Every structure is written in structure tokens, then in C-alpha cells.
Amino acid sequence: xxxxxxxxxxxxxxxxxxxxxxxxxxxxxxxxxxxxxxxxxxxxxxxxxxxxxxxxxxxxxxxxxxxxxxxxxxxxxxxxxxxxxxxxxxxxxxxxxxxxxxxxxxxxxxxxxxxxxxxxxxxxxxxxxxxxxxxxxxxxxxxxxxxxxxxxxxxxxxxxxxxxxxxxxxxxxxxxxxxxxx
Numbered sequence: 079x080x081x082x083x084x085x086x087x088x089x090x091x092x093x094x095x096x097x098x099x100x101x102x103x104x105x106x107x108x109x110x111x112x113x114x115x116x117x118x119x120x121x122x123x124x125x126x127x128x129x130x131x132x133x134x135x136x137x138x139x140x141x142x143x144x145x146x147x148x149x150x151x152x153x154x155x156x157x158x159x160x161x162x163x164x165x166x167x168x169x170x171x172x173x174x175x176x177x178x179x180x181x182x183x184x185x186x187x188x189x190x191x192x193x194x195x196x197x198x199x200x201x202x203x204x205x206x207x208x209x210x211x212x213x214x215x216x217x218x219x220x221x222x223x224x225x226x227x228x229x230x231x232x233x234x235x236x237x238x239x240x241x242x243x244x245x246x247x248x249x250x251x252x253x254x255x256x257x258x259x260x
Contacts, residue, residue, distance in 0.1 A: 116186050116189065116217055116218070116219060117186060117217065117218060118185065118186065118215040118216060118217055118218075119215060119216065119217075119218045119221060120150055120215055121147055121150055121181075121213040121214075121215065121216055121221060121224055122146065122147055123144050123145070123146055123147065124144070124145050124147055124152075124213060124224055124225060124226055125142060125143075125144055125222070125224070125225040125226070126142065126143040126144065126145050126160070126225070126226050126228070127140065127141070127142055127143075127225055127226070127227045127228070128140070128141040128142075128143070128164050128228050128230065129227065129228070129229045129230065130167050130168075130172060130230050130232070131175070131229065131230065131231045131232065132232045133232050133234060139167060139168070141164070141167075145160075145226075147213060150212055150213050150214075150215075151210050151211060151212040151213065152210060152211045152226070153210045154208060154209055154210050157208060157210070157211065158208060160228070161174055161208075161228065164228070164230070165230060167230070170232055170233070171232075171233040172230035172231060172232055172233055173230065173231055173233045174228070174229075174230060175229045175230065175231045176204060176205075176227075176228075176229045177204070177205040177208075177211075177226070177227070177228055177229075178202055178203070178204055178205070178226070178227040178228075178229070179202070179203050179205055179211055179213075179226055179227075180201055180202050180223065180224060180225045180226070180227065181201055181203070181213050181214055181216070181224050182201045182216050182217070182220040182223055182224060183201070183214035183215065183216060184199070184216070184217055184220070185217075186217060189217070211226065
């Protein structure tokens with residue numbers, strides 16, 4: 079390329095930049111900011127709710143806590159740690175009754191259908207085993223509602239422990255008898 083062609087090429091490039099008007103993109107981005115709370119996002123914090131029930135089947139204490147999720151889940155070891163840590167309250171042992179996971183995983187386009195008929199949607203699931211718990215992405219507006227509810231029941235100390243009789247086995251020695259050989 080000659081020097082004239084290079085200068086001409088650079089001038090054309092500058093003219094093209096002047097011709098392109100990208101102000102409409104900025105206008106659309108500003109309008110979209112209003113709707114950011116209706117797009118799905120990854121869950122990073124979940125509310126934990128511990129519910130303690132006494133022997134009269136009445137809730138006597140509720141404890142709330144937050145937990146930070148790693149890769150949108152609580153792994154099995156972390157869940158077992160939480161259960162063991164919180165099963166004692168008020169110097170009483172409690173046993174686990176239920177684990178309930180509440181996860182609103184609506185897509186933005188399903189929101190209007192949900193508002194028209196919310197009975198078609200169920201966001202609560204009962205966990206029957208101790209395994210990892212995964213949360214699906216939620217609309218930003220509903221992220222604070224996602225939670226894990228752990229229900230404990232007061233363990234009765236009045237249980238009669240079954241007693242078994244201990245049997246001791248002694249090692250017996252056999253007596254050798256002498257036989258007369260004739």
C-alpha cells in the first residue's frame with residue numbers, strides 16, 4: 079500500500095465511526111435496567127430455618143440463619159454438619175423429623191402464568207434422604223424466598239433402655255486321663 083492509500087484508509091475508518099450512531103443501544107440498556115429484577119440469576123445465599131417442636135407437638139423455638147452456597151448446592155457433609163450442630167437446643171436433644179427445600183425456579187416467561195394460576199406450581203419439596211441439595215436459578219425478585227427448613231422434634235429421655243444379661247464364657251480346660259496300657 080502506498081502512503082496515500084493508508085491515509086485514505088484511515089480517513090474512511092474515522093468517517094465510519096462518525097456515521098455509526100450507537101446511542102439507541104444505550105437507550106435500550108437504560109430501559110432494560112428496569113427489568114433486571116425479573117431475569118434469572120444463580121442462587122448464592124439461602125436462608126436456613128430451624129424449627130424445634132416439643133413433646134406436646136408445639137413449636138417452641140425457631141432459629142434463622144443464612145448459608146452461602148458453593149456451585150448452587152449444599153453437599154452431604156455440610157448438611158450433616160448443620161444437622162449435628164443444631165440438634166441440641168436448650169440442653170435437650172432433638173431428632174430430625176423433616177427437611178423441606180423451598181426453591182422458586184420460575185422462568186421470566188412463566189411469571190404471568192404463575193400469577194394467573196398459582197396452583198399449578200409447587201416449589202416445596204420434601205427430602206427423604208440426606209444427600210446434596212441443589213437450588214435452581216431463580217428470578218432476582220424471588221431469590222430471597224428460597225430457603226431450607228429443618229424440623230426437629232424433642233427427643234424423649236424417658237426411654238427405657240433394654241438391658242441384656244451378660245454371659246461370661248470361661249475357657250475350660252480339658253483334663254487328660256491316663257490310660258493304662260497293658
